[in-house]
Amino acid sequence: MTLDFSTIPEVWPALMKGAGVTIQLTLAVLILATPGGLLVAFLRLAPQPWLRALVLALSWVFRGIPPLLLLFFAFFGLPIMGLTLQPLPAAILAMTTYMSFYFGEIFASGLRSVPPGQAQAAAALGIPAHRTLMRIILPQTIPAALPPYISHATEILKGTALAAAVAVPELSNAAKKIFVVTYRPLEVLIVAAAIYALLDGVLLLLQMFGERWSNRRRAGR
Amino acid sequence: MDYALIAPYLPDLLSGFWITVQLSVITLVLATPIATAIALGRDLGPRPLARALAVLVNAVRLLPALIVLYFVFYGGPQLGLRMKPMTAATIGLVAMGAAYMSEDIRGGFSALDRGQFAACRALGLPFGHALRRVLLPQALPLIVPPYMTRAIIMVKGTSLASMVSVADLTAEATRASSITYQPYVFVLLAGVLYLALSGVLVAFQAWVERHLRLRYRLAR
Numbered sequence: 001m002t003l004d005f006s007t008i009p010e011v012w013p014a015l016m017k018g019a020g021v022t023i024q025l026t027l028a029v030l031i032l033a034t035p036g037g038l039l040v041a042f043l044r045l046a047p048q049p050w051l052r053a054l055v056l057a058l059s060w061v062f063r064g065i066p067p068l069l070l071l072f073f074a075f076f077g078l079p080i081m082g083l084t085l086q087p088l089p090a091a092i093l094a095m096t097t098y099m100s101f102y103f104g105e106i107f108a109s110g111l112r113s114v115p116p117g118q119a120q121a122a123a124a125l126g127i128p129a130h131r132t133l134m135r136i137i138l139p140q141t142i143p144a145a146l147p148p149y150i151s152h153a154t155e156i157l158k159g160t161a162l163a164a165a166v167a168v169p170e171l172s173n174a175a176k177k178i179f180v181v182t183y184r185p186l187e188v189l190i191v192a193a194a195i196y197a198l199l200d201g202v203l204l205l206l207q208m209f210g211e212r213w214s215n216r217r218r219a220g221r
Numbered sequence: 222m223d224y225a226l227i228a229p230y231l232p233d234l235l236s237g238f239w240i241t242v243q244l245s246v247i248t249l250v251l252a253t254p255i256a257t258a259i260a261l262g263r264d265l266g267p268r269p270l271a272r273a274l275a276v277l278v279n280a281v282r283l284l285p286a287l288i289v290l291y292f293v294f295y296g297g298p299q300l301g302l303r304m305k306p307m308t309a310a311t312i313g314l315v316a317m318g319a320a321y322m323s324e325d326i327r328g329g330f331s332a333l334d335r336g337q338f339a340a341c342r343a344l345g346l347p348f349g350h351a352l353r354r355v356l357l358p359q360a361l362p363l364i365v366p367p368y369m370t371r372a373i374i375m376v377k378g379t380s381l382a383s384m385v386s387v388a389d390l391t392a393e394a395t396r397a398s399s400i401t402y403q404p405y406v407f408v409l410l411a412g413v414l415y416l417a418l419s420g421v422l423v424a425f426q427a428w429v430e431r432h433l434r435l436r437y438r439l440a441r
Contacts, residue, residue, distance in 0.1 A: 043265035048289055050347075057224050060416075061412075061416065064373070064377075064416045064419045064420075065377070065412040065415050066377040066378070066379075066391065066415055066417065067377070067380075067382070067414060068380040068381060068384075068391055069380060069391055069394070069408055069411055069412055069415065072391075072394075072398070072404070072408055073404070073405060073408045075408075076395070076398055076399075076404035076405075076408070077404045077405035077408050080403070080405055081403065081405075088330040102229065154283075157285075158284070158285040159285070159288070160285070161267075161285035161286070161287040161288060162285075162287060162381075164384075165383075165384060172285065172287050172288055172291065175288075175291070176291065176295075179295060183294035185291065185296045185298075185299060186292075186298065186299045186300070186382070189288060189291055189292050189295070192288060193283075193284050193288055193292075195282075196283065196284055196285060196288065197283045200283045
């Protein structure tokens with residue numbers, strides 16, 4: 001059998017449209033789940049034991065249930081509770097929720113890696129709490145948290161394919177819609193795979209630059 | 222929760238759960254030796270083999286699992302490989318799982334001093350013997366935690382099989398939902414069953430870690 005890529009130019013716009021939705025979804029989840037993850041991390045380290053236990057339990061539930069099931073819940077389950085969402089917002093909501101808990105674990109271990117004496121020293125020097133956080137604690141968590149952060153960002157990118165199950169017109173959905181018409185799945189899937197690999201590559205480049213930037217920053221001070 | 226609502230769909234849900242269990246066990250049983258072979262091939266094999274395996278593993282790791290499953294299920298027939306959904310899903314999930322798992326296993330081996338491999342060879346220890354008596358006892362305690370995390374991810378990943386028409390737990394739960402218009406009952410029920418499965422794996426991990434500590438007399 002031979003691969004025949006002659007139909008690809010014809011379906012290229014549809015694939016690009018799908019890739020556009022994939023990028024939108026990835027960015028939206030990345031932008032929303034990052035502060036969500038920080039919130040989870042702070043709650044995981046909160047002084048109240050009941051709050052810590054609650055967040056730990058939620059974290060276990062949201063990281064233990066298959067993402068696909070959570071997507072179905074957001075899309076089919078929430079309307080019963082009076083919240084009907086379009087496919088894309090439903091996917092963003094579901095993915096942001098579970099990614100916040102994954103990010104929360106990363107950030108919590110990053111925060112734990114900063115010795116508690118530093119916050120105490122900053123308090124003793126009369127530095128306001130928010131400035132201690134922004135200027136002293138968080139910058140030091142970056143080197144520890146950046147590699148797992150980016151690898152989870154690629155998980156978000158790859159996870160967006162699941163949104164096809166709730167009818168979000170992203171890249172895998174677009175690919176499937178094409179090959180059920182052309183009857184040549186391999187060619188379309190190879191092109192879609194190449195697009196995913198390219199987007200992964202962009203994230204890995206970001207990680208390289210990010211690591212170099214944070215190393216330079218540390219060396220400079 | 223309304224039992225009368227669930228009752229008619231209980232047999233389907235249970236058969237879906239059984240398929241999910243089967244799929245999980247089969248993928249784990251097949252992926253583990255393949256992943257170990259890949260890890261050993263990349264660390265100890267001849268350079269061309271190591272290179273080829275590295276390319277293959279990273280190619281699979283770059284792709285969404287769904288695309289890999291589509292490749293097997295929809296792309297296979299184009300190559301003349303027509304198979305049942307369950308077979309296709311198993312092949313796709315094993316390929317994905319083995320690629321990621323080989324990295325976890327390599328991580329454990331990389332903590333060992335390279336000199337130990339050379340020392341074993343210099344002492345004339347047969348390879349299998351060196352692996353079993355020298356290398357694995359040191360690497361296993363390091364491999365178990367990421368391995369079990371991966372196993373849990375793979376169990377959750379079996380839910381993707383529903384996208385290539387395998388009647389697993391996710392598929393049965395969504396089917397019951399769309400018939401009854403009562404989604405959150407069935408989705409919650411399925412969620413609880415998945416949590417139970419990963420709970421079993423977590424308990425197994427605790428048991429294995431304790432067993433390893435006693436067997437190899439590790440500190441802590």
